[in-house]
Amino acid sequence: MEVGSISKWNLKVGDKFEPGTAICEVETDKATVTFDATEEGYLAKILVGAGEIKVGQPIMVTVEEPESVAAFTGNFSAPSAVPATPVAALAAPPAVVEVAAVTSAPPAVVAGVSSGSRVFASPLARKLAREASMDVSAVAKAVGGGSGPNGRVLAADVLKAAALPRVSPVAAEPVPKAVAAVAPAAPSAPPTSQQWGSFTDFTLSQVSQELAARFAHSKKTVPHYVLSVEVELTAMLALRSQLNATLLAGKKDKEAADVITISVHDMLVKAAALAMKQVPDVNASWMDTFIRRYDQVDINLIMSTGEDSVSPVIRDVAAKGLSTLAKETAQCEHVLFDASTNQPAVDMNTGTFSIHNLGQYGVKAVSPIVLPPQACALGLGAISDTVLPNYDNNDKDSDKVYRVAPVVVATLSCDHRVVDGAVGAQWLAAFKQLVENPLAMMVM
Numbered sequence: 001m002e003v004g005s006i007s008k009w010n011l012k013v014g015d016k017f018e019p020g021t022a023i024c025e026v027e028t029d030k031a032t033v034t035f036d037a038t039e040e041g042y043l044a045k046i047l048v049g050a051g052e053i054k055v056g057q058p059i060m061v062t063v064e065e066p067e068s069v070a071a072f073t074g075n076f077s078a079p080s081a082v083p084a085t086p087v088a089a090l091a092a093p094p095a096v097v098e099v100a101a102v103t104s105a106p107p108a109v110v111a112g113v114s115s116g117s118r119v120f121a122s123p124l125a126r127k128l129a130r131e132a133s134m135d136v137s138a139v140a141k142a143v144g145g146g147s148g149p150n151g152r153v154l155a156a157d158v159l160k161a162a163a164l165p166r167v168s169p170v171a172a173e174p175v176p177k178a179v180a181a182v183a184p185a186a187p188s189a190p191p192t193s194q195q196w197g198s199f200t201d202f203t204l205s206q207v208s209q210e211l212a213a214r215f216a217h218s219k220k221t222v223p224h225y226v227l228s229v230e231v232e233l234t235a236m237l238a239l240r241s242q243l244n245a246t247l248l249a250g251k252k253d254k255e256a257a258d259v260i261t262i263s264v265h266d267m268l269v270k271a272a273a274l275a276m277k278q279v280p281d282v283n284a285s286w287m288d289t290f291i292r293r294y295d296q297v298d299i300n301l302i303m304s305t306g307e308d309s310v311s312p313v314i315r316d317v318a319a320k321g322l323s324t325l326a327k328e329t330a331q332c333e334h335v336l337f338d339a340s341t342n343q344p345a346v347d348m349n350t351g352t353f354s355i356h357n358l359g360q361y362g363v364k365a366v367s368p369i370v371l372p373p374q375a376c377a378l379g380l381g382a383i384s385d386t387v388l389p390n391y392d393n394n395d396k397d398s399d400k401v402y403r404v405a406p407v408v409v410a411t412l413s414c415d416h417r418v419v420d421g422a423v424g425a426q427w428l429a430a431f432k433q434l435v436e437n438p439l440a441m442m443v444m
Contacts, residue, residue: 002120003149004028005052005206006059011043014069023060026053027206031348040064045072052149121146121153124210128158128217148206155213207348208309215369222286223416226367229428233383233406236267236438243322264383265357266326267438268408272355272378273297273317274444275430282427283352285373286417298351300371301332311371313351350374359383365409375418376427379411 007027017023022034023043045061053059061072121129121136125146129136136153139161140146146153204212244261251259276283276297284293297318300311312332317325332346354377356368366379386407390400410431414424434441 003052003054003152005149006048006050007032008050009046010034013043013046014066015043016066017041017043017062032207032346035059042066042069044069119146119153120148120150122148122155122210124155124213125153125158128155128162128213129153131221132158132162134158134161147209154206154209155217156209159213159216211309211311214372218370218372222370222372224370224413225416225421225424226411226413227421227424227428228365228409228411229432230386230407231410231432231435232388233264233408233435236264236435237406239438240264240267247323260323260326260330262322262326263329265359265380266322266329267441268357268380268435269299269301269314269317269329269355270320270322270325270441271431271434271438272353273299274434274441275427276353277318277444278430279423279427281423282376282414282419284375284418285352286375286415287373291418294352297353300351300354300374301329302354302356302368302371303333310346310348311350311354312346313349315347315351354378355380359408365411367411368413370413370415375415376424377413378431379413381409381411383408 005027006024008025010022010024011017017037018040019036019038021037023037024035026033026035041062041064043060044063046059047061048057048059063069063072119137119140121139125139126136129139136158139158140151140153142161142164143157145151146157148154148157240262247259247261248256280293283297284291296316298313298315299317300313302309302311304310314320314325314328314332320328350371350373353374354368354371356366356377357380358366359380359382362382364384365381368377368379370377383406385404387402388405388407390403410428412424412428419427
């Protein structure tokens with residue numbers, strides 16, 4: 001990491017802090033983390049508001065006594081810890097070349113050619129550029145500069161440049177002599193209202209841009225296949241009612257309102273983690289020359305805030321109880337959807353498995369995109385009443401040949417390099433067994 005952005009200050013000038021206090025939140029292209037205090041003190045001066053910072057750059061002044069805060073009011077500023085970069089020499093004027101005619105053409109990316117000047121880029125952007133045999137400097141030139149802070153090239157810029165025409169450097173052929181000065185091509189202007197009518201542009205956070213770039217890269221490079229199964233929820237809904245009744249027992253109205261109850265989603269997340277323990281080959285990653293299998297199950301919950309898509313991770317899900325999972329999921333939702341809350345930043349790193357739950361939108365089924373370097377992702381649809389055969393052994397004399405039960409469609413997207421069809425089917429069978437017999441989760 002070379003640069004980041006301060007997304008929010010949790011304290012103001014004059015506020016006291018103690019060890020562990022989250023002073024501000026710093027956003028990178030991979031995660032949002034908190035800057036925590038290591039000792040007691042008072043915030044005397046904020047040197048950098050919400051905006052970009054470099055590693056080693058002073059961002060604030062702290063003092064030990066509240067009386068010392070007044071000494072830093074006014075125009076006090078601290079020198080930058082990052083040495084200034086020398087001003088680059090002016091670019092040479094356009095060369096005079098011999099051409100037959102000059103025609104307009106769309107921007108192109110020259111493969112394997114470096115501009116000679118340093119271009120800042122995220123690690124994922126450099127990886128994607130290497131895989132596409134492109135130089136990051138050529139990418140920055142093709143897209144008119146990186147979309148990150150100070151022109152930093154992000155993964156989304158590489159994917160955009162990869163879609164442009166590719167030009168390889170070749171020797172020029174003789175052409176009729178006609179001397180003309182070729183001006184540099186102007187970047188194409190974005191569509192105007194006269195072309196597409198009225199429209200609104202929405203700025204995406206760095207986390208959302210990075211997630212989108214990873215999904216786009218996965219769709220292009222990962223050999224996906226999907227498996228689906230219908231899972232009955234009758235027993236799970238009954239157990240959920242019993243567990244929540246136990247949590248609310250003896251609580252008054254005000255106390256009951258503060259209790260975080262267990263949702264069907266929490267139980268499905270728990271069942272997915274336990275299915276990983278039964279079929280551990282699914283909890284793995286493709287590492288180019290080998291497959292890495294993980295012992296701990298960390299699950300990313302793909303969420304949308306209405307403006308951005310994010311993927312908070314719940315760590316070691318298989319080892320946690322349902323009540324703990326419910327609290328951690330609720331905390332993720334509260335922090336993500338309520339910008340005014342002052343809570344620790346959510347862990348946005350990559351886990352070992354992902355879950356996309358679109359049931360609240362009435363979607364019957366969803367085939368998710370695998371989030372690299374994970375091997376699988378689970379998509380959950382809406383719960384719907386479905387007609388099923390009546391296999392009730394306790395009601396053999398009944399003349400009913402069918403019954404209506406709540407059912408959800410579970411779809412597992414797999415990376416075929418890591419998980420073949422038989423292993424994916426085994427995992428879905430284990431998941432279905434745990435959901436339809438949820439008491440088994442209580443003893444695993």
